[in-house]
Amino acid sequence: MSLLTLDVSKCVHTSNKFAICNKCVEVCPVETIKIDENIVSFIPNDCVGCGGCDAVCPTSAYDLDDFKAIDFVFTFLENNLEILSCKSELPCIVALSVEELLSLALISPNNIIADIGACKDCSIGTKNLPLIENRIEEVNFLLEALEQDKKIALEELNSEIELTQDALSRRKLLSKEGLKKVVSIKEQLDNEVLASDDALKVHTVTTKDIIKIKQKSIPDRRGLLLMAMKRSKIPEVYHTIDIDNISFISQKDLDEDTCTNCQMCYRICPTGALSSDAKGSVINFNPLSCVQCHSCHDVCEPNSLTKRESFSLASFYEPQIETLVRFTIKRCDECGLPFAYRGGEMMCDRCRVEEEEAHELWGIK
Ligand code: SF4
Ligand code: SF4
Structure with a gap:
């Protein structure tokens, strides 16, 4: 069975007590993830390994021991595959983020099909299918806005693919009448797993985590997307889209009259998208590093920092660090x-x- 772990230093709650991010809690189909007193916890043995939390976490704080989305993307492309399916090496299509799906579509010479044929018989399908549909809708919208003549198609190909061994054991676990049944099957399988994984895993913050928070990092999927953009056709016009149509990046505005230069936004930013100079005399913003985690907004007391209502796709092709404000x-x-x-x-x-x-x-x- 999959083993889910969390790098607590990457979760925005660890560095920001005002953080409101709840994305992993919302997507977990077995409702094992909780946020209590700003610390994420879950019962490892309750996890069914669908990878939904990993794909939706803006800072890539989760890790599944048997599935790495980036490795999957490269294997998929190397083997010139066309079908995304939980019958292959993918635990569930929900394990792929919008950025990974978009990268696949941009680089692949094929028209990709997302096979949702198994969703109706899968105990987590009711929860995960709408998430998959929304993500693919976002990807297809972005492909059109980027003037790419491609789409990811959603199709029910259930009977047409041979199940791999991994997929067979997952299907045995998930393709039952409901989550209650899943839990009882899991109890049998979990006998092979450490008993301690049955306990609620409450994460604690160590000195090592604090050092890691200060280092700041950008999730690998952003590098993948930028590489995919470079390899794909450059649009003739850089379109501007409504911010509601893109979930993983943003552009910012800052009201210099209300900003107190408290420095919290760039200190808290987990990726370094917001930064300053040694004197603290500017606030700079690099949209390409922003993962739309919302942490900077959560911490800005006078609400001086706002997400721009539109997003210019030119950011992907002509990267620019914007100076949002200068101070004397x-x-x-x-x-x-x-x-x-x-x-x-x-x-x-x-x-x-x-x-x-x-x-x-x-x-x-
Ligand atoms: S940052 Fe990631 S781990 Fe933390 S609450 Fe948000 S989605 Fe969950
Ligand atoms: S700029 Fe704000 S929303 Fe973007 S990554 Fe940094 S803290 Fe998150």
Whole structure:
């Protein structure tokens, strides 16, 4: 059976107590993933290994020991395959993210078919089929917007593919009447697995995790997509699409009047899409590194940072780091620390608030 693990340093909740990301919880068909007090937990033995959480996690925090989506994509392309199916090496089509599906469609010379023939008899099909349909709809929309003459077709080819051994054992587990049945079959299979995996796995944050958080990283699937874009036909016009039509990347606007230069957004950004210089005098944004995790918005108290309502596909072909705001940095007369000066007194926001509170306390106007 598949073993699911979580790299806690990659989950946005670990570094940001205001994070609202709930994507893995929402997609898990057996509802084993929970977020409690900002820490993700799940029971490893409840996991049916569909890979949905891995595909939907913006920061690729999950790992299945027996399925790596990137390896799958390269094997699929090397073997010039055409059909995506849970009857082959894929645990479920839901294990492929929008970026991986789009990369496959862009690079493959074939018209790819997603075989959903087994979904109706699969105990997790009711939950996963709409997710698969939505993802493929997004991919096909993007292919059209990128002027690619391709589509991923959804078809029911159930009887036409020979099952691999891996797929046979998965099917034995999943193709039953319902999740209750799955759980009882899993109980038999889980006798072979460590008993401790039956327990709720509550992740703890270690010093190593903190070091990893500071390193920042971009999921491999983004590199794959950029490579696929380079290999595919360049559109004649770079179209702009509504942000609701793209789930994995964004462009930002920043209201410089309300931004306090608290630095939280770029400190919290897990990929380094938001950054600054050594003096903290700018906020830069690189859309190609953004994974739409929403963490920067969750932490911005004055709501100065917003997701642009449209997304220009030119970002993929003519990458540009945008400077969202520039500050004049001066030293505060009170505390001596650098701050974003906006004219008037040479006092940072924190000292100003402290002064106002002191005045209120002592009744000074
Ligand atoms: S960042 Fe990933 S692991 Fe964390 S809550 Fe979001 S989807 Fe789940
Ligand atoms: S810019 Fe914001 S939404 Fe994009 S990756 Fe960084 S924190 Fe996430």
